[in-house]
Amino acid sequence: MSSSDPSARSRANSTRVKRRSGDGAPSNAVEAASLSRARLTSVAPVEIEPERVAAVQERLLEWFRVHGRDLPWRRTRDPYRILVSEVMLQQTQVDRVIPYYEAFLERFPTLQALAEAPTAEVIRLWAGLGYNRRAVNLQRTARAIVEQHGDSFPKTVEELRQLPGVGPYTAGAIACFAFEQDVPFFDTNIKRVLHRIFVGPERPRPLATDRELHAIAAQVVPAGKGWAWNQAIMEFGALHCTQRKPACVVCPVQAQCRAFPAILSALQEAPRPERGPKEERFEGSTRWFRGRIIDALRQAPADSGLTLAELGPRVREGFTESDLPWLAELVAGLERDGLATVAEDSPEYNVSDGAISARRVRLPD
C-alpha cells in the first residue's frame, strides 16, 4: 500500500482510536512517561494518516532488509515448517528454538510423519524445550489436518482457525508466512509497535483495545508485501522497539511515532532502569513438577513406564507415601492434557484408600 493508493487512503482515513486516561504506579521509565502523557491526553481520536502509514511502511521494510535475522523458518514457505516454528516460538526465545526446530524436522520431516508418530516419541524429542503441552497440541493439529484435509494444508485464516490448537495469531502467521497472504495478526511485539507508532505509549494502560489495534494492523499491511511487513514489524519489536529499552534515539520511524516524545523523555530522565515486578519462582511450582514427571517418563521403559511409587522419588526429594495423592493428581492433570497414560490394571489401585503406589504411568502411544 502506498500513499497514492486511493483505497488505502480511504481506509486509512477512517481509523479513529479513542485514547483513554489511566492511573496506577509506573514500574519503569517508559511507564512513567506514558502515565503523564495519558493524563494529558484523554479521549481524543487518533487519525492514521496515509502519509504516516506510507512512511512507516517504507522505513520499517528497509530496516528489516538491513537488520532482519536470517532464521530457518524465514527461508521456507512450507506451511508445516511454519507451523512447527510458530508453536516452538511460543514463550521460547529464537536462539533456543533453532536447534530444536532443526532436530524436530529431521525426525518428522512432513506433516504425515508427525501425525503418524507415537505421541511418546514427539514428547521425547521435545525434551528441554519446555511447555510440553505444545508438543501434544502440535501433533493434534497435524493429525487433524491429515484427517480433514489429506495432503492439502488449509490456507485461509478461517480454515486454519478451525484446527485444534490454532488461535488467531497462529492462523494469521501461517496464512501470511506460508501462503504470503496480506493478513493482519499480532503477537505482543506487533501489538506494542503498532500501539506506539500509531496510538502512543502503551503504558501504564493501553490507549487502544485489541479490536482497535487489529483494525490498525489491517490498514497498515502493504498490498502484496504482507510477508515482509509482518516479519519486519515483529522483528522490529523483538530487536529495536523493545518493551523496556526501545532504541528511540536511532529509530527510523521516530518522526512518525506518536509515542516517541514521551518515551524518549522518560528514557533520558530516568537515572537508571527500575526493576520490573518480581518474577514468580519457577522451581517448586506445579509446572516445574509436571516437567520433572515428563522427564522421568522420557527415561523410563516405553512399554511399562513407572509406578507412582517409582516415579515419586525421581520427581520430589524426600518423597514419601503421603505424597502419593499429590503425585496422582499431577499425573491425572498430565493425562488430561494428553501428556501421559495411566494404566489402572493393578488390583491394588484404589485412590480412595490410598493404595495407589502400584499405578503405572507412561508416555502416551
Ligand code: SF4
Ligand atoms: S521512536 Fe521509540 S517507541 Fe517509537 S517506534 Fe521508534 S523505538 Fe519504538
